[in-house]
Amino acid sequence: MRHLLNRVAATLPVMAVVAVLVFLLIHLSPGDPAALIAGDTASADDIARLHAALGLDRPLWSQFLLWAGRLAQGDLGTSIFTHVPVSRLLAQRVEPTLSIALLTMTLAVAASIPLGVLAAHMAGRWVDRLVMLFAVLAFSVPVFLVGYLLIYGFAITLGWLPVQGYVPLSKGVGPWLSHLILPCVNLSLVYTALLTRMTRATVLDVLHEDHIRTARAKGLGVVAVLGHALRCAAIPIVTTIGVGIAFLIGGVVVTETVFAIPGIGRLVIDSVQRHDYPVIQSVLLLSAGLYVLVNLLIDLSYRLFDPRIRA
Amino acid sequence: MPTAHRPFPLKRAILGACAALPLLTAGTFAAAAFAADAPPVTLRMVPQADLKILDPMFTTNYVTRNFGYLVYDTLFGQDSHGVAKPQMVERYSRSEDGLTWHFTLRPGLAFHDGSPVRAADCVASLRRWAARDNYGRAMTAAGAEWRVDDAEDGGRNFTLTLKKPFGLVLEALSKVSGMIPVIMPEKLAEQSPSQPVTEVDGSGPYMFKRDEWVPGSKVVFVRNPHYAGRTDDPDFLSGNRTGRIDRIEWIYLPDANSATAALTTGEVDMLELVPPDYIGPLRADGDVRVVEGGAYQANLIVNQLHPPFDNPKIRQAVLHAVNQEAVVAAMGYPPDLRLAHCASFFICGGANDTAAGSEPYRKPDPALAKRLLDEAGYKGEPVVVLLPTDYASLNAAALVAIQTLKSIGMTVTVQSMDWATLVARRAKKDPPASGGWSVYVTQAATFDANSPINNFMLGAACGNGMPGWPCDEALDGLRADWIRAGTPEERRARLDGFQERAYQVVPYVPLGQFSAAFAIRKDVKHADRLWGDVPQLWMLDKAAGAP
Numbered sequence: 055m056r057h058l059l060n061r062v063a064a065t066l067p068v069m070a071v072v073a074v075l076v077f078l079l080i081h082l083s084p085g086d087p088a089a090l091i092a093g094d095t096a097s098a099d100d101i102a103r104l105h106a107a108l109g110l111d112r113p114l115w116s117q118f119l120l121w122a123g124r125l126a127q128g129d130l131g132t133s134i135f136t137h138v139p140v141s142r143l144l145a146q147r148v149e150p151t152l153s154i155a156l157l158t159m160t161l162a163v164a165a166s167i168p169l170g171v172l173a174a175h176m177a178g179r180w181v182d183r184l185v186m187l188f189a190v191l192a193f194s195v196p197v198f199l200v201g202y203l204l205i206y207g208f209a210i211t212l213g214w215l216p217v218q219g220y221v222p223l224s225k226g227v228g229p230w231l232s233h234l235i236l237p238c239v240n241l242s243l244v245y246t247a248l249l250t251r252m253t254r255a256t257v258l259d260v261l262h263e264d265h266i267r268t269a270r271a272k273g274l275g276v277v278a279v280l281g282h283a284l285r286c287a288a289i290p291i292v293t294t295i296g297v298g299i300a301f302l303i304g305g306v307v308v309t310e311t312v313f314a315i316p317g318i319g320r321l322v323i324d325s326v327q328r329h330d331y332p333v334i335q336s337v338l339l340l341s342a343g344l345y346v347l348v349n350l351l352i353d354l355s356y357r358l359f360d361p362r363i364r365a
Numbered sequence: 366m367p368t369a370h371r372p373f374p375l376k377r378a379i380l381g382a383c384a385a386l387p388l389l390t391a392g393t394f395a396a397a398a399f400a401a402d403a404p405p406v407t408l409r410m411v412p413q414a415d416l417k418i419l420d421p422m423f424t425t426n427y428v429t430r431n432f433g434y435l436v437y438d439t440l441f442g443q444d445s446h447g448v449a450k451p452q453m454v455e456r457y458s459r460s461e462d463g464l465t466w467h468f469t470l471r472p473g474l475a476f477h478d479g480s481p482v483r484a485a486d487c488v489a490s491l492r493r494w495a496a497r498d499n500y501g502r503a504m505t506a507a508g509a510e511w512r513v514d515d516a517e518d519g520g521r522n523f524t525l526t527l528k529k530p531f532g533l534v535l536e537a538l539s540k541v542s543g544m545i546p547v548i549m550p551e552k553l554a555e556q557s558p559s560q561p562v563t564e565v566d567g568s569g570p571y572m573f574k575r576d577e578w579v580p581g582s583k584v585v586f587v588r589n590p591h592y593a594g595r596t597d598d599p600d601f602l603s604g605n606r607t608g609r610i611d612r613i614e615w616i617y618l619p620d621a622n623s624a625t626a627a628l629t630t631g632e633v634d635m636l637e638l639v640p641p642d643y644i645g646p647l648r649a650d651g652d653v654r655v656v657e658g659g660a661y662q663a664n665l666i667v668n669q670l671h672p673p674f675d676n677p678k679i680r681q682a683v684l685h686a687v688n689q690e691a692v693v694a695a696m697g698y699p700p701d702l703r704l705a706h707c708a709s710f711f712i713c714g715g716a717n718d719t720a721a722g723s724e725p726y727r728k729p730d731p732a733l734a735k736r737l738l739d740e741a742g743y744k745g746e747p748v749v750v751l752l753p754t755d756y757a758s759l760n761a762a763a764l765v766a767i768q769t770l771k772s773i774g775m776t777v778t779v780q781s782m783d784w785a786t787l788v789a790r791r792a793k794k795d796p797p798a799s800g801g802w803s804v805y806v807t808q809a810a811t812f813d814a815n816s817p818i819n820n821f822m823l824g825a826a827c828g829n830g831m832p833g834w835p836c837d838e839a840l841d842g843l844r845a846d847w848i849r850a851g852t853p854e855e856r857r858a859r860l861d862g863f864q865e866r867a868y869q870v871v872p873y874v875p876l877g878q879f880s881a882a883f884a885i886r887k888d889v890k891h892a893d894r895l896w897g898d899v900p901q902l903w904m905l906d907k908a909a910g911a912p
Contacts, residue, residue: 084782086789091418091561093425094807095821101792103559114886135417136580146579197417205626217626218618294742311762314618314627315580324415324581327755327785 061353065346072342073125075116076335087134108134118168119337126131131317131332133325143321150220151317153230154309155302157238159295167291169246170253171280185250189206192247202313202323208236218314237313241306245298252294256287288359301349304341347349370739372872380742393762405587405611408889410900411624414618417583419573420561422494425543427810431637432902434602435586437547437567440468440487441539442602445896447716449539450603452595453482453568455521463530467514470521473593475837476550477572484513485525488861491556496558498544499821503768503848506529511778532851533818540601541899542812543819554697570594570608570903582614594719599904601896609891609906628653628884630781634907635885637900641697641758645894646801647884657702658883659898662693663808664822666833669795673775674803678741684726685774686734687766689877695759695765698879707878710867711860712815716775724864734773745776749797750806751790752781759784762876770804773843791832798872805832806876810898817847817863835872 072101088104091097096104105111109120124131131139173185209217215236221229260266260283269279307319325333356363414428421433435540442452451457455471474482486656488511495501495509508528513520547569548841553562562614565573573585582829593597595606616633620623627633629650639647639655648655663675665683667674674680693703707713708723748770750762770777780802787805795801814820843863850856883900885892890906 084789085786086792087785089789089792090785091424094813095425095831098792099830100497100559107557107560133580136419137561138578138580141581146582147711202622205623209630210626217630217632218623219616219632224611254477259899309622312623314582314616314620314623319583327783328417329785329789 058354061122061350065343065350067344068171068338071341073122073335073339074118076119076291076338078114080329080331080334081117083329087329090328091135091234092132093235104230110295121332125336125339133333134330135328140333140339143333144337144340147321149222149317150310150315151303153220153223153321154232154238154241154315154317155164155299157234158245158302159299160297161242162286163295164247166246166249167243167253167269167284170250171248171257171284173254174257174283175259175276175280178256182254185254189247190252191291192243193251197240197244197308198312200243201237201309205235206242220315220317231316237309240313241302241309248298249294252288253284256290257283260286266310285359289356292359296348296352296355300345303344366676380490388827389722405910407612408610408635408902408905408907409614409616410635410637410902411618411627411633412584412615415581415619415864416615417580418561419563419565421542422490422497422549423558423561426814427542427898430542430575432584433458433545433547433567434569434899435525435902436565436569436573438474439539439545439547439602440484440567440604441535442538442604442606443541443666444600444603448534448603449497450597450600451721452539452603452606453487459534463532466525466528466534467572467810468523468525471593472480472521473589473691474568475588475593475716476566476568478550478566479591480550482548483520483551485549487511487548488513488523488720489665490648490900493549493554493556493558494544494546498540498546499818499824500533500540501544501546503818504534504537508865530849530851532856533848536875539602540812540819540899542810568592570606571613583619584617586613586615587611590843599894601839601901602899606901606903607646610902613902614714615884628886631886633881634889634903635900637883639884641699642701643704644699654883654887654892655882655884656892656895658881658895659813660714660878660880661808661898662707662814663696663759663805663806663876663877665766665804665876666791666804667804667871667873669835670794670796670834670873671801671803673741673743673746676741677870678737679743680874681869682734682737682741682743682773684868684871684874685730685737685771686769687874687876688729688769691873692762692765693877693879695761696879698763702882704877705881707875710814710820710864710875711817712811713813713878717816717857717860719861719864721861722868723843726868731773738773738775743775746798747778748803749775749778749780749801751787752779752786753784754781754806755783759808760874762808766804766806766876794834801861810881811900817844823867825870825872833873837866837870837872840866840870840872 088101088108088110092100092104109117123129133143169185173182176182205217208215216233219233221233223230266279266283269282292330304318307323308316310319322334322337325337397599411429412428414426414546416432418424418429419432421429421437435680440453441449445448449525449789453470453474455469457466457468461467463465470482470484470487476482491511495505509531510526512524513828514522514524540546547567549562550566553564553566556562557741565575569591570592572589574587588608592607594605597604618627621643624636625647628636644655647653667680669675672909681861689707690705693788704713706727708720708727709718711717750763750767753759767777785906789801793801809822812819817823821831824831825835825837825840827838841860843866847856847859847863850859880897888907891904894904
């Protein structure tokens with residue numbers, strides 16, 4: 055518990071630095087939301103009045119303190135453009151984003167672990183080469199291209215699945231799943247490739263270790279030996295899975311755009327394009343916090359897999 | 366082979382009928398219940414942009430304007446011939462000198478919250494609009510004052526008084542684009558005009574479902590069951606605007622490929638603006654109709670505060686060098702949707718189409734352009750071009766413009782940026798070498814270009830706030846004369862003089878005209894009635910049970 059508290063406490067300065075950096079980067083980049091809101095016919099006076107109304111005419115430090123003060127009270131602010139609270143914008147996007155992240159990673163883990171272990175077991179043979187060829191292809195082909203091909207094949211030609219959109223789980227598992235299959239398959243290909251390579255490499259290393267040779271010499275079956283090897287190789291695999299989940303929750307812009315999923319990635323891009331400062335700041339800060347949290351969970355999970363760390 | 370005759374089993378038939386009766390009754394009730402719970406007929410449209418601002422009197426964004434026409438109503442509405450027809454107004458009268466106007470609202474008009482629309486709401490709304498809009502400001506300059514009359518007829522009467530003649534009162538009140546004069550409740554209209562109103566309560570044919578709004582993804586409207594439509598047929602923005610479809614969803618699909626695929630599979634019914642590259646493929650789709658959706662003009666905005674474009678002769682040189690056909694072809698529009706050359710600043714083929722003053726510019730003449738540059742004393746001052754990278758058609762037009770400038774010997778510096786950054790940058794009045802700019806490309810739809818007052822880029826009052834900052838007292842005076850004209854005939858007579866002067870001082874460089882296109886599935890009814898670039902969704906209909 056003390057270890058956990060120490061780790062949590064260590065994240066606070068990281069978050070503070072991230073908050074300052076995010077704020078400065080966004081405000082120092084060129085672009086003016088007031089000019090965008092005011093439109094083509096706005097005069098300089100119109101834009102100046104809008105600056106004042108939005109509080110953008112204040113010194114930067116004053117704007118930062120105001121934002122940080124509200125943030126400390128749990129107020130993420132309000133979108134400059136839509137006047138919708140950022141917390142509501144985030145709440146609307148949490149379910150699609152979590153759904154994509156979890157389903158994608160489930161598909162990726164379900165496919166990559168057996169493939170990686172199989173490739174390691176059959177290292178150097180045609181099965182291994184076939185698996186590695188798949189991994190290279192899946193990792194190399196651009197996500198948007200695979201997305202378009204999936205849409206063309208399964209939505210336009212066969213008509214089995216919808217092209218775009220997201221249906222909440224509350225409207226039924228069928229519609230929810232049918233809208234997620236294509237984007238999640240699209241995304242999972244990349245993670246399947248990554249995890250397969252990672253699993254193959256780490257399991258292969260373990261298979262060459264003395265304790266595995268001993269286990270084989272004692273007559274342990276192939277499945278049991280591979281099971282042991284997989285557990286020993288778990289730490290880098292779990293790390294990759296954890297980072298992958300954090301990345302997916304942080305937003306997968308291309309896939310969300312191609313399949314029109316209203317997730318966090320699109321929220322960030324929309325906000326960046328319009329310089330919607332409160333939304334960008336809050337979402338990026340939360341994403342950073344999420345990365346820190348996932349890293350913490352990964353660190354803690356090492357203790358489950360490696361008794362030496364527990365000790 | 367003959368069949369054996371068997372007697373009709375009467376007893377069994379009666380018993381069967383008795384047994385079936387409860388089932389039939391139950392079935393009838395079930396069918397009725399099913400009909401009551403039948404899903405609403407829904408039209409799904411992909412808008413041209415995501416809706417961000419909910420106040421159509423605050424911004425010139427087309428998506429906000431289109432939102433405004435669904436949830437709000439206007440006092441007058443233009444028909445497809447450009448004639449202002451009474452919409453919320455039941456009757457109106459004008460004094461002989463044109464300085465006093467009386468208006469009476471139709472009875473039964475109500476906002477979505479059920480409260481009646483009163484003259485006080487109209488007056489407050491028009492005051493708000495006048496504080497922001499170019500027509501409104503011109504009316505204010507003519508001494509316009511809005512006043513609620515005595516509470517006769519249930520508070521439906523109000524009056525406009527002017528101190529100077531203003532010939533465009535009805536045109537202003539039926540303004541199609543830019544900031545449209547919608548009527549909102551007094552308590553909303555009285556909010557500061559420096560900020561957009563965020564609450565929505567209109568009296569239009571559809572109601573905004575805020576609880577289903579997902580900014581960046583979806584906007585939902587449901588039919589206003591209490592909308593008091595007119596009795597005359599709908600015609601563009603006039604006539605009966607009662608909605609036929611129960612529910613409208615705007616699904617924002619930022620990826621053009623996915624949007625086109627969604628239309629092809631029937632997941633959406635309509636694309637409000639088809640990207641030029643997709644017009645051809647959609648025309649080949651047997652289930653989809655691609656329809657011309659209003660004319661646009663691409664324009665090169667030039668910064669007239671600093672060299673080299675502070676010199677009108679250099680602006681004329683660029684105008685001589687431009688090949689409009691090359692620009693609009695590069696933007697991707699097919700030959701039938703683009704013009705080889707448009708000589709009018711006010712939309713070719715429109716009510717104010719004129720070629721006055723354009724004769725010297727009919728054909729691109731790079732040699733003449735180079736000679737004019739020499740005569741103007743151009744010394745190679747750098748031309749800073751703002752190139753938008755996230756706006757495909759404008760990017761293409763800008764690339765052609767860059768090539769044109771280079772071809773006549775101008776020194777060009779290209780600065781690439783996203784549109785949001787460009788919009789902020791263009792407000793800077795600094796010299797191009799100190800963070801300012803020289804030129805950028807933009808476009809304007811019909812109703813933002815089709816008259817000297819609608820075409821805000823021709824506003825040449827010195828000290829004005831328009832990026833480019835054109836300044837020409839003569840042109841500004843001619844514009845004021847045109848606005849003052851009391852009749853369409855007088856305005857028409859003054860139009861040519863205005864355009865001739867525009868061709869002399871070149872407030873901006875026209876790059877060509879093209880028509881946008883919308884695409885709609887063929888099972889949507891009445892698409893043939895749509896006109897112009899405003900999607901009049903209230904006219905459309907779909908069969909019940911359609912996907």
